[in-house]
Amino acid sequence: MSDKLFDRETMLDLSVNIIPLAIMGFFVVVFIVVAPFGFDPMTSALQFGLLVVPFVLLAILTYFSGVAVAGTQRSAPLYLPGQATVRGAVELEHPGESPPPQSETDPVPPEE
Amino acid sequence: MELTGQLALTVLMGAFLLGVLAWLSRVSQVGVPVPALGGSGYGGGESYVNEEKPAGVIRWLTTVDHKDIGMLYGLYAIIAFAVGGLMVVVMRLELLDAQATLISNSFYNSLLTSHGITMLFLFGTPIIAAFANYFVPLLIGADDMAFPRINAIAFWLLPPGALLIWAGFFPLPEIIPAQTAWTMYAPLSAGAGMGNQANAGVDLFLLGLHLTGVSATMGAINFIATIFTERGEKVSWANLDIFSWTILTQSGLILFAFPLLGSALIMLLFDRNFGTSFFIGEGGPMLWQHLFWFFGHPEVYILVLPPMGIVSYVLPRFAGRRLFGFNFVVYSTLAIGVLSFGVWAHHMFSTGMDPRLRLSFMAVSLAIAIPSAVKVFNWITTLWNGQIRLTTPMLFALGFVSNFIIGGVTGVFLASIPVNLILHDTYYIVGHFHYIVMGAIAFAGFAGLYYWFPLYTGRMYQKTLGKMHFWLSMIGTNITFFAMILLGYGGMPRRYATYLPEFATMHQVATLGAMILLVGQIIFVWNFVQSWLEGPVVDDGDPWDLKESGLYTAEWDWFDRKLQTAVTDGGEPAADSGDE
Numbered sequence: 001m002s003d004k005l006f007d008r009e010t011m012l013d014l015s016v017n018i019i020p021l022a023i024m025g026f027f028v029v030v031f032i033v034v035a036p037f038g039f040d041p042m043t044s045a046l047q048f049g050l051l052v053v054p055f056v057l058l059a060i061l062t063y064f065s066g067v068a069v070a071g072t073q074r075s076a077p078l079y080l081p082g083q084a085t086v087r088g089a090v091e092l093e094h095p096g097e098s099p100p101p102q103s104e105t106d107p108v109p110p111e112e
Numbered sequence: 113m114e115l116t117g118q119l120a121l122t123v124l125m126g127a128f129l130l131g132v133l134a135w136l137s138r139v140s141q142v143g144v145p146v147p148a149l150g151g152s153g154y155g156g157g158e159s160y161v162n163e164e165k166p167a168g169v170i171r172w173l174t175t176v177d178h179k180d181i182g183m184l185y186g187l188y189a190i191i192a193f194a195v196g197g198l199m200v201v202v203m204r205l206e207l208l209d210a211q212a213t214l215i216s217n218s219f220y221n222s223l224l225t226s227h228g229i230t231m232l233f234l235f236g237t238p239i240i241a242a243f244a245n246y247f248v249p250l251l252i253g254a255d256d257m258a259f260p261r262i263n264a265i266a267f268w269l270l271p272p273g274a275l276l277i278w279a280g281f282f283p284l285p286e287i288i289p290a291q292t293a294w295t296m297y298a299p300l301s302a303g304a305g306m307g308n309q310a311n312a313g314v315d316l317f318l319l320g321l322h323l324t325g326v327s328a329t330m331g332a333i334n335f336i337a338t339i340f341t342e343r344g345e346k347v348s349w350a351n352l353d354i355f356s357w358t359i360l361t362q363s364g365l366i367l368f369a370f371p372l373l374g375s376a377l378i379m380l381l382f383d384r385n386f387g388t389s390f391f392i393g394e395g396g397p398m399l400w401q402h403l404f405w406f407f408g409h410p411e412v413y414i415l416v417l418p419p420m421g422i423v424s425y426v427l428p429r430f431a432g433r434r435l436f437g438f439n440f441v442v443y444s445t446l447a448i449g450v451l452s453f454g455v456w457a458h459h460m461f462s463t464g465m466d467p468r469l470r471l472s473f474m475a476v477s478l479a480i481a482i483p484s485a486v487k488v489f490n491w492i493t494t495l496w497n498g499q500i501r502l503t504t505p506m507l508f509a510l511g512f513v514s515n516f517i518i519g520g521v522t523g524v525f526l527a528s529i530p531v532n533l534i535l536h537d538t539y540y541i542v543g544h545f546h547y548i549v550m551g552a553i554a555f556a557g558f559a560g561l562y563y564w565f566p567l568y569t570g571r572m573y574q575k576t577l578g579k580m581h582f583w584l585s586m587i588g589t590n591i592t593f594f595a596m597i598l599l600g601y602g603g604m605p606r607r608y609a610t611y612l613p614e615f616a617t618m619h620q621v622a623t624l625g626a627m628i629l630l631v632g633q634i635i636f637v638w639n640f641v642q643s644w645l646e647g648p649v650v651d652d653g654d655p656w657d658l659k660e661s662g663l664y665t666a667e668w669d670w671f672d673r674k675l676q677t678a679v680t681d682g683g684e685p686a687a688d689s690g691d692e
Contacts, residue, residue, distance in 0.1 A: 014443055017444070017446070037466075040468075069442060072350040081438060
């Protein structure tokens with residue numbers, strides 16, 4: 001399921017979170033390569049911890065929010081946000097339904 | 113002896129609050145439960161609004177209806193906005209000339225402290241809670257909040273909180289207002305030294321702040337539970353509207369940030385009253401700053417994420433298009449939520465902390481700019497080729513985007529350590545964050561108030577006055593706060609009642625802008641009250657013609673059903689809410 005969920009469309013949506021992750025990753029590398037203030041076990045551990053902890057937390061949240069949003073986008077009836085309970089609301093097409101999906105790339109995953 | 117006086121006051125206040133609580137519980141026992149579908153703002157002189165809801169004052173004291181509580185939050189927030197606004201009007205008048213001529217330096221400090229706390233905790237958080245209480249259950253198809261009574265308690269903690277925070281301004285013997293600024297930096301706030309901040313007024317202030325924090329936490333738990341468990345069958349995560357997403361994220365932030373503020377406040381109160389030395393001894397002031405800003409920076413996003421949600425919600429309705437990149441906005445909201453806990457020490461770059469730690473905070477502060485900027489691009493792209501209707505809520509939404517760009521870009525510079533060291537504690541900071549809190553957060557609040565005005569009042573506001581309000585606010589905001597940015601570049605330090613003559617011109621410009629803002633807000637209050645009482649009655653469930661562009665949403669559908677029910681009942685208020 002994960003392979004289908006994290007397709008090109010979902011990864012594009014998640015790029016807003018991937019870019020900050022890349023920035024933090026970039027600075028981790030920079031601070032390893034360039035250390036003008038030297039290395040101290042305690043302080044340097046904090047220094048990298050302050051980058052690594054948000055990195056990990058953001059990566060985890062990005063994954064689970066991607067699963068929640070992209071997953072229900074494919075598996076549940078889709079409406080314009082805020083319209084689901086409106087009388088006579090028109091259901092939207094699932095992502096990838098137009099053009100009609102190929103049988104091997106059916107975007108509607110089977111029920112759990 | 114002073115301790116005895118403080119204790120007596122505390123006990124007296126506690127007894128008073130217990131009395132209020134006992135009375136309320138007594139009243140609520142003889143009162144009646146309130147249905148999900150009820151009136152929204154028409155008090156009426158009869159003893160019952162409908163067969164399940166009492167009328168008059170009893171209704172408002174006993175209600176657990178999310179819409180009524182939303183209205184209470186809104187009223188409370190607007191009163192606090194007026195109080196905080198009038199405080200700053202006095203301060204800006206004082207700053208017309210370089211000397212302390214109108215008020216004393218210490219009274220200026222008191223106003224400065226209370227203005228900040230009032231606007232952030234008594235206006236900002238409650239006005240968001242007003243929208244969230246009223247609209248989140250409607251938008252997600254819930255009958256009410258998950259815990260309606262906790263919802264009511266959360267609100268009713270706020271009025272005593274405000275009274276305690278403002279207690280120093282009341283004519284109470286030997287009680288003076290807090291003069292610690294909203295950051296409450298130790299050791300000043302711990303009552304140490306030769307100053308007057310050991311006064312019981314500061315204790316009351318801290319207790320009041322603590323109450324507002326408890327209130328916010330209770331509200332946050334309620335919103336998280338509601339959005340997770342009370343969504344309608346069709347409202348999947350993918351169908352959840354953007355405003356509810358931002359409220360969910362905000363509630364998560366509150367859940368982690370406010371208990372820490374509460375703990376730090378208790379420690380501070382212990383330092384002041386029970387002889388501990390958390391923040392007085394060596395390293396204590398740094399400890400306070402770390403604890404405070406670990407709460408304080410997420411607080412910035414607690415205040416700005418839901419307004420971003422309002423703008424993301426309102427702006428597409430008047431652009432005639434869906435929000436561009438809806439998922440971008442959702443994911444970036446969540447990213448901001450996480451990263452907001454990793455940037456706190458950028459408020460402390462000049463404290464002498466280890467430069468290696470500063471570097472990490474700088475890196476995360478630069479990273480968090482990305483999701484914020486993504487939202488701006490989404491709003492602009494939504495407008496692109498749209499059929500734009502410049503209604504008052506749309507004007508305020510556009511004003512939000514414009515001001516947020518200036519407030520945001522000036523903030524990105526501050527993330528850079530060298531720039532920060534130059535500009536720290538200058539008026540540049542004041543200008544930067546006021547572009548966000550006034551130019552963005554308050555503007556989004558106004559956008560929401562005007563957009564949903566027909567829904568919660570049943571009437572339409574006066575459009576010309578609404579536009580006058582917008583333009584005066586927009587011009588006033590930019591004159592006031594751009595002058596402050598220039599003052600900061602010139603080196604004018606913040607928080608002072610007096611200044612060197614070279615800063616006089618820019619201060620006078622800022623005061624002129626503040627007066628323009630004042631006129632705009634007077635017009636707003638006039639329009640708001642008069643239109644509520646006498647405005648043309650709205651008899652259409654789609655007053656903004658959203659159906660034409662396919663952007664009609666759940667809360668208006670609820671409003672339409674309510675209007676239709678009233679008509680079929682011959683004008684009588686609806687009693688049956690079973691279909692909700």
